Structures are given as C-alpha cells and as structure tokens.
Amino acid sequence: MSGSLDIVVLGLSLSSSWGNGHATTYRALLRATAALGHRITFLEREVPWYAAHRDLAAPEYCRLEFYKDLAGLRRWSPVIAGADAVIVGSYVPEGVRVGHFVQEVARGTTAFYDIDTPVTLAKLAQGEHDYLSPELIAGYDLYLSFTGGPTLDLLMRRYGAPVARALHCSVDAELYRPRDVDRRWDLSYLGTYSPDRQAMLERLLLEPARRAPHLRFVVAGPQYPADIAWPANVERLEHVAPSDHPSFYAASRYTLNVTRADMVKAGFSPSVRLFEAAACGTPVISDTWPGIDAVMRPGSEIVLAEDTETVLALLCDPSAERRDRIARAARARILSAHTSKHRAAQLINELEAAHPRTPACSFREPELQRELP
Incomplete structure (x- = not known):
C-alpha cells in the first residue's frame, strides 16, 4: 500500500458518545487520519440506545453509514472487498460473525482495534467470545491494542496474533485546549x-x-x-x-x-x-x-x-x-x-507494514450469499 488509502472501519459507535468512550477515540483518530489524505468509511450497527442519543450524524471527515443486522452488512461487501485496509473494533455487536465475514471478504489488510484490551483478554480467559474469539485473532493481519507493555507479547505468543502493536487513545489538540472559563x-x-x-x-x-x-x-x-x-x-x-x-x-x-x-x-x-x-x-x-x-x-x-x-x-x-x-x-x-496526529501517522504506518499474509482471492458475488459463520 502507498499513497492515499481507502479504509473501512466497523466500530461500536461513531455517531453517539452516550455511555461509551469509543466515539471520542474514533472521532479524534479518524479526523486526523482523513487530514493526512486518506478516505474512510465507518460502518456502524444501528442500535436503539445510540440512535436515541446521537450527537454526530454526519461527520465531515468520513462517510458514516449504518446497517441494521448482519444481512444488512452484506450489501457493503464490495466496499469492504475494495478497501486497502479494514478495521474491526472491539464491542461491535456480533463481532465474531462480523470478523469472520471481514476476513473472508476483505482483500486488503485486516486489523482488529481493541479499545478494551484487558477486558477482552479477561473475557477470552472465561470463554466469552461475544465480539472476539481466539481463532479470529490469528486471522487478522494486525492487532491494534489500547494496551501496550507485556500484553502485546501475550497476544502474539498465546493467541497467535501475527503482529500486535499499541495504539493508545489520543486527543484532538485543535478541539481540546485551554479555555477562559470560571472554575466551578x-x-x-x-x-x-x-x-x-x-x-x-x-x-x-x-x-x-x-x-x-x-x-x-x-x-x-x-x-x-x-x-x-x-x-x-x-x-x-x-x-x-x-x-x-x-x-x-x-x-x-x-x-x-x-x-x-x-x-x-x-x-x-x-x-x-x-x-x-x-x-x-x-x-x-x-x-x-x-x-x-x-x-x-x-x-x-x-x-x-x-x-x-x-x-x-x-x-x-x-x-x-x-x-x-x-x-x-x-x-x-x-x-x-x-495527539490524534501522532496516532494517525502511527496507524497508517502499521497498516502499511502489515500486508495480508495470504494472496487475496478474487471477489465473487456468490460467496457473499452464504450464511455468515
């Protein structure tokens, strides 16, 4: 990969910051990534609790689209297949089935972005696979982790992640700066x-x-x-x-x-x-x-x-x-x-370095009609 990338992100929520910190993390990172010249499509599962508290319906830095269920996700198969990189985030509803679908369809680099790594590992240790399973970890080309340190080695050694890299949260320095307000x-x-x-x-x-x-x-x-x-x-x-x-x-x-x-x-x-x-x-x-x-x-x-x-x-x-x-x-x-500029530059470097490990199969429409795993 080189030049401007087409990136697809399937995350918990970009549109609503209610009750979750994922939205602010995604917003800062994707805004800075788009500023580097890359094109982003964010696919979000339509759920009532976020739909009722939506505070970003139309971001200017990426294309935000919603899907109602796994069947609705299938219509985005051409976009996923044509992307240079596809990122699936933690806590995505039915994330294991979504992950299998992405790994089957995507031609470019596939990555898992875990904004909850210690919680994820605790769930895996207890046999809970609601959004990630051990075999999926080995199937992604890149594991981007909220947590650094020894956890990265654990992801590669125990769970078979080909590459695990820390991608901490960040801040959009243009939006977050000192304000002249009274201290309440x-x-x-x-x-x-x-x-x-x-x-x-x-x-x-x-x-x-x-x-x-x-x-x-x-x-x-x-x-x-x-x-x-x-x-x-x-x-x-x-x-x-x-x-x-x-x-x-x-x-x-x-x-x-x-x-x-x-x-x-x-x-x-x-x-x-x-x-x-x-x-x-x-x-x-x-x-x-x-x-x-x-x-x-x-x-x-x-x-x-x-x-x-x-x-x-x-x-x-x-x-x-x-x-x-x-x-x-x-x-x-x-x-x-x-800052988000630091993280965006790191994200692109990691995606470009983590090339798919197997030759991408040609995109075949009949395969997309099969039931998701």
Missing part, C-alpha cells in the same frame, strides 16, 4: 459508571467531598445507580457531550482519572481522559497502575493518589503554583507525543 469545581470526574471503579471513586472523590464541604465536586456520566449517596457538594451531570468536554475540564481545578480493574492489572492502558484533560490545561489526579510513568511523569506532569488524604492535601493547598506548573508540563507532554 475543585475536582471533577468524567466517566460512565463501572462497578470496579466505584470503590476508588468513593475513596478519591466522594470521601474528600464529605470531609471538605467547602469544596465543590462534580461527577459526570450515565448509568450510576439510584442508591448512591451523593454528598451535597457533589454535582451530578448525566452526560457531557464531547463538544463540551474542553469547557468541562477547564472549569475544574483538577480532574480525576479512575481506571478499571482489568486495566490496572494489565497496566500500560492510559485513558483518553488523561490526554483530553491535560491538553485543556487541567492537571490530573490518577490512581496508580504499571506503565503510567511511560505516558506522564508522576509528580511533575500528573499526581498519583491512592487515598483520601493525598487528594485533600492537594485540593486544600491555597497556592496555585503547583497546580499551574503541573498543568503546563502535562500539556506540553501531550502535545509532543499523544
């Missing part, structure tokens, strides 16, 4: 409810809020249980659209990053929150996990905390000197290595 909150958190994050959220945000009623906090995101006892000084926002993320971060003295248990165990899994908040000039307080120091320097570019007292000491410091110093250093680090 001392500490914010943006994230969908997850049971395995809740204990750390309790420790690093809710308990500090109880002990410091004079400070202001906010938790933004859907699906939190109704029985959570929110302190009076914790504001709740059900959803913040991506277009409002920069203002949300800018209105916070600090923002909190809390990592899911599987990702803490695997390490080397930086959340998009780290990149977005830092690009907006808001310093991040984060839980600790292996590999975080490869992304941002603890103490100078990010603050690591495991207990309530550490958070309170930081928030109750009346001086803005340390906060501003961390914010400047973090933003500089992100702009130097973690």
